[in-house]
Amino acid sequence: MADPLENLDWDDLKVFLTSVRCQSVSAAARDLSVSHSTVSRRLSRLEYTLGAALFERNREGLVLTTFGHMVLRRAEEVALGINSLRSDMSGEGDTSGVIRFATMEGIASLYLSSRLAGFQASFPGIRLELLTTSRQVQISHREADMFLSFFRPQGDKMATQKFGAFGIGLYAAESYISSHGVPESQHDLAAHSYVGYLDQFVELDAVRWLEEMVHQPNIVFWSNSMIAQRNAARGGLGIVALPHFALSDQDSLIRIMPDLSVTRTLWLTVHQDLRHLPHIVALKKFLAQLFQEDATYLAGE
Numbered sequence: 001m002a003d004p005l006e007n008l009d010w011d012d013l014k015v016f017l018t019s020v021r022c023q024s025v026s027a028a029a030r031d032l033s034v035s036h037s038t039v040s041r042r043l044s045r046l047e048y049t050l051g052a053a054l055f056e057r058n059r060e061g062l063v064l065t066t067f068g069h070m071v072l073r074r075a076e077e078v079a080l081g082i083n084s085l086r087s088d089m090s091g092e093g094d095t096s097g098v099i100r101f102a103t104m105e106g107i108a109s110l111y112l113s114s115r116l117a118g119f120q121a122s123f124p125g126i127r128l129e130l131l132t133t134s135r136q137v138q139i140s141h142r143e144a145d146m147f148l149s150f151f152r153p154q155g156d157k158m159a160t161q162k163f164g165a166f167g168i169g170l171y172a173a174e175s176y177i178s179s180h181g182v183p184e185s186q187h188d189l190a191a192h193s194y195v196g197y198l199d200q201f202v203e204l205d206a207v208r209w210l211e212e213m214v215h216q217p218n219i220v221f222w223s224n225s226m227i228a229q230r231n232a233a234r235g236g237l238g239i240v241a242l243p244h245f246a247l248s249d250q251d252s253l254i255r256i257m258p259d260l261s262v263t264r265t266l267w268l269t270v271h272q273d274l275r276h277l278p279h280i281v282a283l284k285k286f287l288a289q290l291f292q293e294d295a296t297y298l299a300g301e
Contacts, residue, residue, distance in 0.1 A: 012046040024061035096125030097279040102144035106226035150206040163268040164291035166298040171253040175236035193238035210241035244300030
């Protein structure tokens, strides 16, 4: 009896890996610069070759079946082997490749994205995809290759380490202070209005920093966006709890009660099968140096 794997096409596995990462046929087609029908045809051919469905297709996109998860593990091993062979043949680490890097919206938009030009200039062969999220990214399911978070993720096939820290303080606009005064004690805080997160959309307790500083704050403006909260506070709606990195050098927000603050640890998680690849190592080193150089700034000192 013929072995079905004799007809396995490595290009079909590459399409499969891209589809897992992109979570939809359309996105995979754009990523690979091919047509939607080409991706669909290659996935169908791979499923036919392997004799089982790899995905369930629904409105949310492509969802791996149990069999698909098993194939994903083996396909990643093949991809890792090819990357290692490429590095061995070149005699040095190949720092080209794609990195899907996930982190929280606030630190991505208000800190990291403006500081990545140096990395791209040093490693033009690396395509860095910055994914913002408000939940834990499933590294083991290849939703991303790397995940920078305010909490330590739980799961399999992950290599996680502390990568720095940042502080959070209370800020208010001059217009708000002019109308309501400056709180000088915990007792004074109870009489003020606040800008905060929409509770039903808070999936991570790590972002409940306002409640750590103010007991039962009187929230008058809610948003699931740190940027929207910052801008609402700039407009004078209330006091806001913000990471210090969210403030620009010329920001109109004024820090109040500087002795009142909380801290969050930054955790960097990498899929354990990818952690030694040269382009992954390059980004890790860049981030480590960045957070070390900006440690005082991130702490709000």
